[in-house]
Structures are given as C-alpha cells and as structure tokens.
Amino acid sequence: MALSVEDEDKTVLKMLKAGAVGYLLKDTEKSILEKALIEIVENGFYHTRSVTNLLMKSISGNIEEDIVFKEREVTFLRLACTELTYKEIADKMNLSPKTIDGYRDTLFTKLNVRNRVGLVMYAIKNKVYTL
DSSP: OEEEEEOOHHHHHHHHHHOOEEETTTOHHHHHHHHHHHHHHSOOOOOOOHHHHHHHHTTTTTTTTOOOOOOHHHHHHHHTTSSSSHHHHHTTTTOHHHHHHHHHHHHHHHHHHOOOHHHHHHHHHHSSSOO
C-alpha cells in the first residue's frame, strides 16, 4: 500500500507500476486505511474510485507517458520561460541559433505544443520552471 501526499496522476501510476497494490493519501481517515488493508489481504489489491478511473484512462491511452528530456533540452526549456529571445538563449547556452531552433522544434513535438506559450505552460505545470 502506497501512502503519499502526492496525488498527481503520473505519481500514482509510477507507484502502481512499481508494485504498490493500493494507493491512499497520507491524510486518509483511519477507517478507510483499515478497510484498504483488509481488502489487500482478502483480494490482493485496493483501489479507490479515483485510482480505478485513473487506471482506466491509462489503459485507454489518455494518460501522458513520462517524457524523457536531455539535459540541454531542460536548460533550453527553463530559459524559454524567461523573456530572453531565442538568439539570446543561444548566446547564453553557447550554441548556434539553428541548434536552439532544433531544441525548440524537438520540444514542440515531445510535448505536443505549438508555440512558446505551450512550452512555458508545460514547464510551469510540471515544475520544470517555477515563478
């Protein structure tokens, strides 16, 4: 049974993939925890309605898989969240503007976004960049 303060879909799925047979938030009421432990002993697993829904979304392909970034892509993504132009980002990273365009285009594809605003929104939402 996994107990966590994290309730993001990706985190829950990682715990279940790692072998957890149930998932609850740490602030779960004692009676629910007891019920969960009994169900694990009797059935081998315990899933709340929200975890069951998450598993169904995952099976149907509606959950974003983990995206693997290269170190330079993360650096570029963080700098893209600033007011620097792409040329200034290239200078700061000691790369050519063409290479920066390549990072940008690769991230557009990886993240399924169409512009810099999409990059920034992804970075903030996924804690790659904080305000």
